[in-house]
Amino acid sequence: xxxxxxxxxxxxxxxxxxxxxxxxxxxxxxxxxxxxxxxxxxxxxxxxxxxxxxxxxxxxxxxxxxxxxxxxxxxxxxxxxxxxxxxxxxxxxxxxxxxxxxxxxxxxxxxxxxxxxxxxxxxxxxxxxxxxxxxxxxxxxxxxxxxxxxxxxxxxxxxxxxxxxxxxxxxxxxxxxxxxxxxxxxxxxxxxxxxxxxxxxxxxxxxxxxxxxxxxxxxxxxxxxxxxxxxxxxxxxxxxxxxxxxxxxxxxxxxxxxxxxxxxx
Amino acid sequence: xxxxxxxxxxxxxxxxxxxxxxxxxxxxxxxxxxxxxxxxxxxxxxxxxxxxxxxxxxxxxxxxxxxxxxxxxxxxxxxxxxxxxxxxxxxxxxxxxxxxxxxxxxxxxxxxxxxxxxxxxxxxxxxxxxxxxxxxxxxxxxxxxxxxxxxxxxxxxxxxxxxxxxxxxxxxxxxxxxxxxxxxxxxxxxxxxxxxxxxxxxxxxxxxxxxxxxxxxxxxxxxxxxxxxxxxxxxxxxxxxxxxxxxxxxxxxxxxxxxxxxxxxxxxxxxxxxxxxxxxxxxxxxxxxxxxxxxxxxxxxxxxxxxxxxxxxxxxxxxxxxxxxxxxxxxxxxxxxxxxxxxxxxxxxxxxxxxxxxxxxxxxx
Numbered sequence: 127x128x129x130x131x132x133x134x135x136x137x138x139x140x141x142x143x144x145x146x147x148x149x150x151x152x153x154x155x156x157x158x159x160x161x162x163x164x165x166x167x168x169x170x171x172x173x174x175x176x177x178x179x180x181x182x183x184x185x186x187x188x189x190x191x192x193x194x195x196x197x198x199x200x201x202x203x204x205x206x207x208x209x210x211x212x213x214x215x216x217x218x219x220x221x222x223x224x225x226x227x228x229x230x231x232x233x234x235x236x237x238x239x240x241x242x243x244x245x246x247x248x249x250x251x252x253x254x255x256x257x258x259x260x261x262x263x264x265x266x267x268x269x270x271x272x273x274x275x276x277x278x279x280x281x282x283x284x285x286x287x288x289x290x291x292x293x294x295x296x297x298x299x300x301x302x303x304x305x306x307x308x309x310x311x312x313x314x315x316x317x318x319x320x321x322x323x324x325x326x327x328x329x330x331x332x333x334x335x336x337x338x339x340x341x342x343x344x345x346x347x348x349x350x351x352x353x354x355x356x357x358x359x360x361x362x363x364x365x366x367x368x369x370x371x372x373x374x375x376x377x378x379x380x381x382x383x384x385x386x387x388x389x390x391x
Numbered sequence: 392x393x394x395x396x397x398x399x400x401x402x403x404x405x406x407x408x409x410x411x412x413x414x415x416x417x418x419x420x421x422x423x424x425x426x427x428x429x430x431x432x433x434x435x436x437x438x439x440x441x442x443x444x445x446x447x448x449x450x451x452x453x454x455x456x457x458x459x460x461x462x463x464x465x466x467x468x469x470x471x472x473x474x475x476x477x478x479x480x481x482x483x484x485x486x487x488x489x490x491x492x493x494x495x496x497x498x499x500x501x502x503x504x505x506x507x508x509x510x511x512x513x514x515x516x517x518x519x520x521x522x523x524x525x526x527x528x529x530x531x532x533x534x535x536x537x538x539x540x541x542x543x544x545x546x547x548x549x550x551x552x553x554x555x556x557x558x559x560x561x562x563x564x565x566x567x568x569x570x571x572x573x574x575x576x577x578x579x580x581x582x583x584x585x586x587x588x589x590x591x592x593x594x595x596x597x598x599x600x601x602x603x604x605x606x607x608x609x610x611x612x613x614x615x616x617x618x619x620x621x622x623x624x625x626x627x628x629x630x631x632x633x634x635x636x637x638x639x640x641x642x643x644x645x646x647x648x649x650x651x652x653x654x655x656x657x658x659x660x661x662x663x664x665x666x667x668x669x670x671x672x673x674x675x676x677x678x679x680x681x682x683x684x685x686x687x688x689x690x691x692x693x694x695x696x697x698x699x700x701x702x703x704x705x706x707x708x709x710x711x712x713x714x715x716x717x718x719x720x721x722x723x724x725x726x727x728x729x730x731x732x733x734x735x736x737x738x739x740x741x742x743x744x745x746x747x748x749x750x751x752x753x754x755x756x
Contacts, residue, residue: 201641216639218632220699221625229629230640232622243622 129192130155131293131324132177132208137186139172146172149186150350152343154293154324159315161335162328163368164345170328173345174297177326178210179203209291213298215282219271223263226270227252227285255288256281259314276307280314287318294318295326300334312338332368336361344368414693414701417744418708421691421737425712429719438715438722441587442596445604451714452607456662457681458688458706459607459614460654465689466618467648468631468698469525471655473514473532474685478678480540481507481663486553486673487544489560496556496563496668504660510536511656515649533682540675557671569661570668572599603665607710610658614703627651631698687734688713691741693748700749712737 130153139147147169154160164170175181176188179197188195190206197203200210217226225248233244233251249266256263261280270278279299286294296315300308315338318325329335335342336356343353344367351367359367429438437443457474464471484503488494494502514532518525544551560566575598581587582595590596618624626647629637638644659678667673688709694701713734720730 200639212639214636216633216636218629218636218699220632220695221628225625225628229625229637230642232625234622241622242620243625245620 128155130189131191133189133192134173134176134183135187135189137176137183137188139176139181140184145348147176147183148349150345150348152177152350152353154326156292156324157319157322158340159319159325159327159338161339161342162326162345163330163332163335163342163364165330165368167347168345169348170330170345171297172348174210174295174326174328177203177295178208207290207292208295209286209289209293210295211279211282211286211297211299213302215278217270217278217282220269222267223256223270223273223281224248224252224266226281227255227288231289251288255284259284259287259317261310261314274307275303276310279303279307279311283311283314283318287321287323291323293324293326295328297328298330299327300329301331308334330368332361332365336364414745414748415705415708416693416748417741418692418705418712420744421712421741422708422715425715425719429715429723433719433723436722436724438719440596443718443722445597445601447714447718448604448711449601449714450717451710452601452603453662453665454681454684454688454713455607455707455710456603456610456665457655457658457685458692458710459610459703460651460658461685462689462692462694462701462703462706463614463618463627464648464651464655465686465694465696466631466698466701467627467651468634469518469648469651470529470686471511471514471652472526472529472682473510473536474655474659475678475681475683476533476536476540477507477510477656477659478663478666478681479675480510480536481660482667482673482677483540483544483553483675484660485664485667486556487547490553490555491547496560497565500565500569500664503664504657507656507660508653511653512649514656515652518652519645519648537675544675551675552672553674554672556667556673560668560671566668567602569602569664571602573602573605575599603669606661606665607707610661611703611707618703623647623650628699631695631700633699684713684734687738690738690745693741693745695745695749696742709741 133153135151136149137147137151138145138149150169150173152160152162152173162170162173172181176183179200179202182196182198188197190208195206197206203210218229221229224245228243228248228251233247234241235244235247236242253263253266259280261277261284270281273281283294283296283299299311299315303311312334315325315327319338327335327339339356341353341355342359342364344351344364354364433439438447461471461474481503484506485496485499488499488502489496510532514525514529517523517528521528541551544553560570578587578597578599579595582589588596618627626637626642626644629640629642630644630647634644659681662681663673663677666677689701689706690696691709691712692702692705692707694705716733716737717727717730720727720733
């Protein structure tokens with residue numbers, strides 16, 4: 127078995143008296159999609175921020191490539207090949223696709239003081255990288271604001287991969303998207319996996335997660351309620367685990383009763 | 392979208408359609424409009440003679456020198472309302488050392504550039520560190536700088552004006568950089584060809600192109616290059632478009648903004664240096680309202696007030712409109728009081744038009 131790209135061992139995080147994470151163990155292997163599932167307030171955001179170096183854990187350890195690490199900043203995490211694509215995507219809508227793709231890491235040519243942003247290279251590279259991932263751009267100079275939600279998500283992911291991400295942390299990449307748009311993103315996740323990238327897919331949508339996931343970890347009230355591999359758990363079981371089986375059954379019964387209630391009674 | 396076959400949602404965008412999504416469009420259209428208007432109204436008044444053209448270009452150039460860097464700053468999402476006061480301050484910073492302390496003109500000019508550049512950096516630092524809107528911070532600098540200028544000038548000289556720069560500057564190595572004319576030979580060549588009218592004494596009606604016009608064009612080109620062809624330009628767009636995203640991607644947003652505040656301060660100093668050396672004097676009230684005129688030129692030029700979008704070439708046309716209208720009203724003999732009404736209305740119309748163009752740009756492709 128290969129070494130996990132990143133591994134959390136019994137990690138806890140407290141904010142004052144609030145226990146945001148307690149004894150969470152989580153890892154991702156190369157070429158694997160590990161889904162992190164949980165309802166609102168389950169601690170997903172805290173876990174992402176711990177993985178990406180925004181928070182340092184109060185207890186427990188983080189291993190990167192088998193070595194114990196302590197990240198001081200998100201930049202440091204990024205330099206270790208762990209890229210987080212947040213929901214805001216860090217895109218500038220009024221700027222072109224290519225300019226967004228290289229924002230903060232612009233290719234340059236020429237010598238100072240006549241050093242230029244190599245726009246031709248940027249256009250060509252952004253176009254090629256996105257095409258390789260199955261996104262056919264109309265024009266690399268079109269503003270990001272003209273892209274669809276799915277295309278924007280893909281642009282952010284493609285950018286992270288291009289700049290050497292070995293681990294991709296995707297925060298709810300499909301939650302705001304329609305069916306077709308979400309499928310484009312899911313396809314890109316599978317492609318990233320095929321490239322040997324470890325994907326941490328955070329979602330509360332079991333249907334999306336189940337399509338691409340290899341393993342699933344369910345968080346509930348800051349604790350992990352278990353990690354399951356895709357061939358040992360069904361979609362419904364997963365859904366039950368996530369929502370808390372009994373609560374969901376009760377809810378369904380309640381809805382069923384309301385549906386059959388006579389109007390006016 | 393996912394295959395190589397033509398996306399059925401792409402429509403062929405015509406050349407005109409592409410043209411219609413440029414930020415400069417409003418300003419170019421406005422320029423044409425204004426030229427046609429004054430060609431009809433003031434055609435015979437000499438507005439479009441060589442002399443008249445130089446006159447309005449000189450007005451435009453002064454404003455354009457400010458507008459070019461102000462465009463960049465506004466694209467980065469910030470205002471600098473202290474530009475006008477900075478002009479007055481810089482003029483005095485050149486004049487007092489030269490006239491009262493016996494410094495050579497070149498040293499006074501360098502002193503003014505360094506001093507005003509530092510104040511620009513302070514403006515930028517104050518905006519970045521406090522997180523307050525630059526509108527408020529530089530509104531403060533607007534008043535503080537004007538007060539400082541008045542206080543220092545009256546304290547040192549007992550008056551509010553310093554004159555006598557002409558004699559001191561006559562043989563200064565930097566004098567020709569900021570005053571006088573260029574391309575004199577070329578103009579007399581044109582006049583020999585009959586393209587430039589001659590006066591009754593046989594000399595051309597204009598003897599050259601004022602150096603300020605050259606500065607205007609150079610600054611516009613440099614700012615355009617910075618904006619569209621350099622990393623710094625990318626950061627400028629990003630700082631105004633989505634500062635948080637830019638920061639998360641490692642763009643030094645604070646440094647970019649501070650640099651831009653320094654640039655507007657230096658442009659104000661350049662404006663002052665030209666004015667002081669051309670007129671031979673400095674006055675504490677110089678540059679009043681120039682900050683707003685610069686913003687008008689920039690906004691007419693298609694730059695978005697909220698940042699993230701714009702063009703220095705557009706601002707150049709904005710400044711050109713300003714110059715043509717100001718001199719056009721003068722040449723037609725209309726009471727110049729009407730000038731401000733016209734410019735204000737022009738700006739509002741330009742903003743409406745530009746927001747239409749921008750919405751188009753975001754949809755059309």
